[in-house]
Amino acid sequence: MADPDDAPRPVLSDPRLAIVVRSDDPARTAGRLQPVVDALAEAAAEAVVVVFDDDDPEALVGQVEGTDGVLVWADPLTGRGPRSALDSVLETIAGTGVWVSADPRVIDKIGTKDVLVTTRHLSWGSDTHRYPTLRDLRQEFPARLAASGTRVVKADRGNGGSGVWKVSLLHEGDGCGTAAGSAEVMVQHARQRDDTHVLTTLDEFMAGCAPVFVAWGGSGHLVDQPYAPRIAEGLVRCYLVQGTVVGFALQDPPATSPVATDKGTPRPAVLGVPSPKTMVAPDHPDFSALRRRLEDEWVPALRDGLDVSPEELPLLWDVDLIRGTPTESDPDPFVLCEINASSVIPFPPEAPAALATAARQRLHSIVRGVGTRPPRSGARSAGRDVGP
The missing domain is CATH 3.40.50.2300 (Response regulator)
Structure with missing residues (x-):
């Protein structure tokens, strides 16, 4: 037989x-x-x-x-x-x-801003937090803003910079390790493809976030992370087909001159990085170390931590990275900005x-x-x- x-x-x-x-x-x-x-x-x-x-x-x-x-x-x-x-x-x-x-269930794990929280323990991670409700935001965000001075607040889902704000505290906290609701903040929305910003109070900013929490049938929420100053140098977008890097893109912001506002506050550099992408081949020697870290360290750790098999990884996705502050142990660090898995164009x-x-x-x-x-x-x- x-x-x-x-x-x-x-x-x-x-x-x-x-x-x-x-x-x-x-x-x-x-x-x-x-x-x-x-x-x-x-x-x-x-x-x-x-x-x-x-x-x-x-x-x-x-x-x-x-x-x-x-x-x-x-x-x-x-x-x-x-x-x-x-x-x-x-x-x-x-x-x-x-x-x-x-698969939508895979996108929920890696293609939303929640991935910043679930992978913050990796070497690309930062002090990132999730706010399930508006009440959580009001209770926890003021202290984190006071400690950092500037934080980037992001809706769990979005594209093209929608639902992303850079929030800067213009004066020191109240001495109790938190920022008062009446504290003045400078808010810059990433959707604005320039250096437009508004001056408001912390309470008013947080109240304006309320619509995020009723989105997606009430499951919408916010995450935040410290502002990465080297965003001024642009993003490095890393394209992958499942677990293999197939190229990079450099997205450099246009030069912007610091211009004083009417209150003497420096105008922020462009947050949305609205510039053409310069595509780089996957085997470019300048990116060989980054490619190894992606394929050998970050992507396997991402899969293991989120229980995603190699076959479940999106056919085409990208990882947006910001250059971090060099240290003796990591002279060329990167900070995760976001992962795009819904509609990757261009490539x-x-x-x-x-x-x-x-x-x-x-x-x-x-x-x-x-x-x-x-x-x-x-x-x-x-x-x-x-x-x-």
Whole structure:
């Protein structure tokens, strides 16, 4: 009798994937994803772009019917609000046996600002805290602001700088280790792509955060971290396909001159870093040490700490880092700013081919594991007529 282990493995010869897009400009997003479609075609994988309709979310189930995998580019927030409805439908689709990347449950772990808190013990971490409620913010934030002088407050979900504020205490605390509610603060919103800021009181700032806590069905919240002064030097964005670095981007802020405000307060440098990205190849020698730290230290520790398997990592994601203060033990440190796993655009030229290869490998591993491919029904996918 033949050994079952010697039986031929099933082969997925013609994988089909749907690329789901949700953004304020889906046609533009789809156009920017054409290199991904082309790379999948080169890898003998058919891909079709499907635009998610917030007015009819359940339609997505039919639009991706007959596909083996769904790749998602969806901003956390658009003019239509959060992506809650999309995430619910994606979970339904994943339950039918279709591979979804990135799975909403994985995004909840690594693609929200909560990752700043859950990985603060790593060498990229900082004194970061989570505020589940407005009451927690009022009770805990004043003391931390008094201790730091400046902190960056972030909504748990957002994109394009939405829900991110730099808060600076203009005068010392009250001598009791905290800042009074009437204390004057300078607030700069990262969404403003310049050095615009407002002067207000700490109480007024915290009261203005109230809408964050009612977002996402009441699960919205804030995190904060100390201000990293070397943000003035820009960000280093590290692109990964699952656990492998596929490139970097340097995002340098434009030069800004310190200009005194009417109260003599230095005007802050641009917080949103609104500058073009300079793409850098993954094997550039200047980034070899950073690449090793990502692949060998930070990403494995991230997976272990958050219980995410290598296969569950997003197909394409990025890690934004700010240069930290050098020490004797770490002469070139970095501080985690955020992780983007929802809609990574733009990306390095090396990314599409690596993504296509990883997608095929993942689909083949699924087939080998279960012995069959996900069921298909219907002569064709409804999504083939829904592209932008």
